[in-house]
Amino acid sequence: MRDFLPRALTGARRLSKRVPRRMASLPILFPSAKAANAIVAGIPCAARAAIGREGELVLVVPGGWEPSLLTQAELARLSRADCTVFADEDALGELALDGLMPDIEPRPVADILASPAYADPAAASHAQAQAARRIIAATGKPTDGLVSRTINRPVSQFLSRQLLRFAGVRPIHATIAASLIGVVMALALFLGGVPGLYAGAVLFQLASMVDGVDGEIARATHRSSKLGATLDTAGDALTNLAFIGGVVFNLWQQGAMRGAQVGLLGLVWLALGLTLLGAQSLLRGGPLSFDALKHEASAKRSPFLQLLGKLASRDVYALAFAVLVLIGLAEAAMIAFALAVLLWLGLVLVAITRPLWQR
Structure with a gap:
């Protein structure tokens, strides 16, 4: 995995060097670093969303993100080594959003940042817990x-x-x-x-x-x-x-x-x-x-x-x-x-x- 992965990219300028405006990308919005570090509905879920997709996998957390050591290991295990970057919400203006949160759909950044799941940590935590339950419920054969x-x-x-x-x-x-x-x-x-x-x-x-x-x-x-x-x-x-x-x-x-x-x-x-x-x-x-x-x-x-x-x-x-x-x-x-x-x-x-x- 590239050496920039353990570091947080905290601005749109650095992100745009990795993801040109015309390049296909799969941005994943997490409401917090805690949500991104979640064991089931965090990085593993982002990796699931990226299966079969081309382009950059962009992991977005407000204010930038410093992954935990466990999450860094999960990224190295699950992500495509040459096409995963980190960003904060300032970079979303350049990207079309595909969110994992149930009530977040591709729409203007201002609407996304004002959504309850993004603004309310309790609502975001509940939504992610429900997502984890659905993922585990789908593990039957x-x-x-x-x-x-x-x-x-x-x-x-x-x-x-x-x-x-x-x-x-x-x-x-x-x-x-x-x-x-x-x-x-x-x-x-x-x-x-x-x-x-x-x-x-x-x-x-x-x-x-x-x-x-x-x-x-x-x-x-x-x-x-x-x-x-x-x-x-x-x-x-x-x-x-x-x-x-x-x-x-x-x-x-x-x-x-x-x-x-x-x-x-x-x-x-x-x-x-x-x-x-x-x-x-x-x-x-x-x-x-x-x-x-x-x-x-x-x-x-x-x-x-x-x-x-x-x-x-x-x-x-x-x-x-x-x-x-x-x-x-x-x-x-x-x-x-x-x-x-x-x-x-x-x-x-x-x-x-x-x-x-x-x-």
């Missing part, structure tokens, strides 16, 4: 199932909003938190006896809800990455395997041998299917993923495969397992799990080998 949309996402997005109040929060922190919940869940299942079985079921559902937080933080702050997706997916798979393994061991300790044996068989089938799907995704050069069957179901528009994909979603089976265990049907849950995994494994084998026998 089109593939979210019914349980995820109605239960898990509201919880995870609430957690994301709270965590993003802290400047140092990163997606990896949420990934670690979800993994730690998985560790505590496994300890409860393996060491806790019958109470541990119930606690493990609740913790498995909690891990399913918290699982969405890392992705939401990544999408809201433009931190999505192949490594992050791989770590998240690997953590999910290990938590799933630990839950089934823990329930199997817990049932064996209680003497419920049929449920333990059938569950162990299902666990082996699950591990085999996940290994095949994960290896396929990595061999294709993508991040670790186990969604190949789900993508194929969507592409083929098969109602049966789409229904199976929805039932096999983590949000659905985590809640189902939690409910069945809590009402005393853990053994029945293992039998149902093994039958479902056997069907799923068959479809996985067909999907993976189809390119070979279609040649």
Whole structure:
């Protein structure tokens, strides 16, 4: 990033050297330095607005602006290195304004400076908080199932909003938190006896809800990455395997041998299917993923495969397992799990080998 970025450009004269009058530009108006330094609706939001746009990205703050160290790092991470400048409102006379604030539209500078969102810090802060809420609310996935949309996402997005109040929060922190919940869940299942079985079921559902937080933080702050997706997916798979393994061991300790044996068989089938799907995704050069069957179901528009994909979603089976265990049907849950995994494994084998026998 150019060495002028950490400095504030406090006048129209210096800005005009960087942005000629006829040059295309994307000015972003922030009502204060605090607003510009905001974690979600600040610089990351400005970077989102600049995606696919040509010309200078002009960050405008009244009275000039000295970015915080965190914001400087965010600028270096998100902005195009050769076309980001700072300015104050004196420079707006040269530019057409594209504002991020909801009630600011391209119009004369005098009207902009007189607008409530610009003049009233409280109104500006509220508008930016609402913008941050909308950004986080848009971090859900089109593939979210019914349980995820109605239960898990509201919880995870609430957690994301709270965590993003802290400047140092990163997606990896949420990934670690979800993994730690998985560790505590496994300890409860393996060491806790019958109470541990119930606690493990609740913790498995909690891990399913918290699982969405890392992705939401990544999408809201433009931190999505192949490594992050791989770590998240690997953590999910290990938590799933630990839950089934823990329930199997817990049932064996209680003497419920049929449920333990059938569950162990299902666990082996699950591990085999996940290994095949994960290896396929990595061999294709993508991040670790186990969604190949789900993508194929969507592409083929098969109602049966789409229904199976929805039932096999983590949000659905985590809640189902939690409910069945809590009402005393853990053994029945293992039998149902093994039958479902056997069907799923068959479809996985067909999907993976189809390119070979279609040649």
